[in-house]
Amino acid sequence: MAREKDDSGSLDMLLDTLCNTFGGIILIALLLALSVEKKGAELKDKMRRLDENSTELLEQEFLDLVAEHNATVLNFQQLQLQKQVVVDEIETEKIELSELLKQLQEEGVSAELLAKRNELEQLELREEIESLEEESLTVSEDIARLETVLEHDNLAKALDKIPYRKISLPIESATKAEKINLILANGKIYPTATIERGRQNLDSTHINWGTDDKNRQIAQPNPAMGLDPELNKDAINAFLQALQDAPRQFGKEFFIEMIVFADSQSFTVFNNLRDAASLRKIGYNWKPITTLPVPFGVGTDGGTILNKGG
Structure with a gap:
């Protein structure tokens, strides 16, 4: 009889432990839900204020x-x-x-x-x-x-005014257009080349060029000369307009390959630049990077793009 009482006491202790554990888990889940909801409301309010300010500036x-x-x-x-x-x-x-x-x-x-x-x-x-x-x-x-x-x-x-799009998996397609590289880092755009009479020339304004220990050409973005999406809209639009007009003016088509540095600001710039290129029917592709400088030279003919381009 004494042994049966000991077994019953052990079972009660196990049940108490399980109940306390599940209760703690539920409490933690509730706290996390409340914290996420509060943070989401704050982010939503912040985005609304930013959109209102941007709209007022554009209208003015x-x-x-x-x-x-x-x-x-x-x-x-x-x-x-x-x-x-x-x-x-x-x-x-x-x-x-x-x-x-x-x-x-x-x-x-x-x-x-x-x-x-x-x-x-x-x-x-x-x-x-x-x-x-x-x-x-x-x-x-x-x-x-x-x-x-x-x-x-x-x-x-x-x-x-383009709304946020649902994320979907793009489909690559081959292109015979000439690639021009853009480095996206620290929330700015750094073209590696300029378009003059339908030909690419190395851009030494936005990029500092050099060679590494393997004698490869490397591109280091010049932080003081990067194109800010808000402050340099005219320069960015002029660059995209030159790419859009190249097939008509010089019989030559270009697509952009965006070298995107691993930070949240650069990914936001990538989304906006991707939408702008698609709206102008300019082909694009992208490649993630985690270190700078980047080893490459002027763009080459052919490649793959993630949209239909022109």
């Missing part, structure tokens, strides 16, 4: 560009009116000169001298018209430049 920049464009158009219209006034004055003077010539011919004055005088006056008037036309051409070029800037700004706003 867009309004400033529109105001500058409207002012330039108004200036162009005023020049057109001034030109028309000068043309009207010239027509009036031509009529007066014709009447004067006719009157002087009737009075017996030399027609040759009158023609010479008329030619000189018309030459002076022609120079004045050419000067006005040059001013009009300059204003037209300013309008075209502003329209291009507005187009790029609208494109940037469209990119900023």
Whole structure:
């Protein structure tokens, strides 16, 4: 009988231990759930404030560009009116000169001298018209430049409004386009080459070039010259525009391979640059890295891309 009581006591102690263990696990799970929910709410609020601030800045920049464009158009219209006034004055003077010539011919004055005088006056008037036309051409070029800037700004706003996409596995495809490498590190973009007349040249502005102990060419990003996605939007858009225009202008297609350093800021830049390339129908690929500098040279022909490109 004593042994049966000992066995019963041991079973009770085991049950107590199991209950305490499960109770502790449930308590820890509840604490973790509360902590994750609070952190998620804070991150969501922070993202909302960032989106509001970014939208306000973009809207103000867009309004400033529109105001500058409207002012330039108004200036162009005023020049057109001034030109028309000068043309009207010239027509009036031509009529007066014709009447004067006719009157002087009737009075017996030399027609040759009158023609010479008329030619000189018309030459002076022609120079004045050419000067006005040059001013009009300059204003037209300013309008075209502003329209291009507005187009790029609208494109940037469209990119900023693209919602987060669900992650899906991309499908590689072969391409005969020429590869151009971009290093993404510390939240900035470092092009390794520039496009000039459809050809790549090593970029020594954003990259410090050298060789390693194996005599390989290596690229070290220049931190002071990296392209910031927020501060250097125009430079980034111009670079992508050059890649987009290359097939039409030079009959040569490029795709970008993004060398992405292992930090969260660089991965955010990669997502935005990937979306921008897809929107412009530029092929892309990427490769993760964990150390700098990177051993490689100018891009080569052919490779694989993760989208359809152009």
